[in-house]
Amino acid sequence: MSHPTAVREAVTPIRPVHGSSPTPTWHRGTVLEHAPVADRYQYLCLAAPTIAALARPGQFVMLTVARDNQQAPVLPRPMAIYRRNVQAGTIEVVYGVVGDGTGQLATFRPGERMLIVGPLGQGFALDAQARRVLLVGRGIGTCSLTTIAQDLADTPTQVLAVASGRDATSVIGGPLYRGYGAHTVFEVTDSDGSSNVDSLRKLLTSVLDGDPPQQIMTCGSERLAHLCRELGDRWQADVQVSLEAHMACGIGYCHGCATGTRSGPEESPLICKDGPVFRYTSGVGA
Numbered sequence: 001m002s003h004p005t006a007v008r009e010a011v012t013p014i015r016p017v018h019g020s021s022p023t024p025t026w027h028r029g030t031v032l033e034h035a036p037v038a039d040r041y042q043y044l045c046l047a048a049p050t051i052a053a054l055a056r057p058g059q060f061v062m063l064t065v066a067r068d069n070q071q072a073p074v075l076p077r078p079m080a081i082y083r084r085n086v087q088a089g090t091i092e093v094v095y096g097v098v099g100d101g102t103g104q105l106a107t108f109r110p111g112e113r114m115l116i117v118g119p120l121g122q123g124f125a126l127d128a129q130a131r132r133v134l135l136v137g138r139g140i141g142t143c144s145l146t147t148i149a150q151d152l153a154d155t156p157t158q159v160l161a162v163a164s165g166r167d168a169t170s171v172i173g174g175p176l177y178r179g180y181g182a183h184t185v186f187e188v189t190d191s192d193g194s195s196n197v198d199s200l201r202k203l204l205t206s207v208l209d210g211d212p213p214q215q216i217m218t219c220g221s222e223r224l225a226h227l228c229r230e231l232g233d234r235w236q237a238d239v240q241v242s243l244e245a246h247m248a249c250g251i252g253y254c255h256g257c258a259t260g261t262r263s264g265p266e267e268s269p270l271i272c273k274d275g276p277v278f279r280y281t282s283g284v285g286a
């Protein structure tokens with residue numbers, strides 16, 4: 001099976017299908033809760049009522065983590081909306097500390113406020129006719145998929161989810177998926193070998209070939225995105241992938257997050273504005 005060198009070279013914007021996204025807004029949102037999750041991640045709950053009400057699955061926020069009068073980091077950091085609660089007016093984020101920005105984010109205490117801009121980007125295009133949807137997330141990438149399960153709870157569409165991670169402490173989303181009534185959740189890890197692509201292909205084809213999903217949504221791993229594309233071809237399913245990039249503005253001004261794919265003579269799509277969710281086109285003939 002030949003794969004493109006990078007997923008971003010084989011994606012197309014899904015905006016024409018999805019329709020326009022809500023106009024973003026901003027809050028100086030209060031930190032309501034901030035706590036470690038397992039060994040490696042942090043859970044953050046923020047008051048952001050308008051963003052909570054508007055956000056669609058797969059959209060994200062930009063969080064400014066410099067406090068008033070602080071010099072750095074000036075640029076905000078993109079974070080997926082892990083869950084939102086319209087009644088409570090809150091959004092939740094789960095993140096890993098990897099550098100200065102997320103290190104600074106981790107110092108915020110309940111009661112402090114931060115600038116939150118969102119909801120941003122084009123999210124997943126859910127097909128109301130789909131009977132089954134497969135979500136395939138790796139590590140922190142699962143956070144871009146969880147609001148799909150939130151929106152499909154109490155609908156006839158069955159959610160099947162793969163939550164992959166290095167070990168049990170880096171697998172995210174299992175309890176959330178079950179809480180939203182997912183039909184099946186596969187939690188797979190590198191430590192027991194269940195997350196490798198061959199094992200996962202075998203598992204998914206053996207369980208789903210008889211009744212496959214009509215849509216596959218993925219985030220967090222190039223290898224898993226390639227597998228999703230292969231399964232999409234096998235099952236004639238629509239495949240959508242959420243991509244990541246370093247983002248300075250998150251709203252389409254700086255042009256620093258181009259996918260690199262060319263759409264005619266114009267600049268290639270921007271991950272923050274045309275994505276982060278794109279259609280992953282068929283691999284047949286690629």
Ligand SMILES: Cc1cc2nc3c(=O)[nH]c(=O)nc-3n(C[C@H](O)[C@H](O)[C@H](O)COP(=O)(O)OP(=O)(O)OC[C@H]3O[C@@H](n4cnc5c(N)ncnc54)[C@H](O)[C@@H]3O)c2cc1C
Nearest residue numbers: 077078079080094095096098099100101102143244245246
């Ligand atoms: C749409 C979107 C949604 C995201 N959602 C989440 C989320 O829910 N939870 C979460 O933990 N992270 C998420 N991220 C990634 C998060 O934005 C970065 O980890 C964060 O900006 C790093 O900032 P930093 O200053 O701590 O690290 P930096 O000092 O900027 O970088 C530290 C290390 O992380 C790498 N890195 C930084 N940003 C990215 C990126 N966007 N993609 C890949 N590698 C990167 C750098 O190359 C470097 O190796 C998301 C990114 C995008 C684009």
Ligand code: FES
Nearest residue numbers: 250252254255272
């Ligand atoms: S981050 Fe500025 S255009 Fe995408």
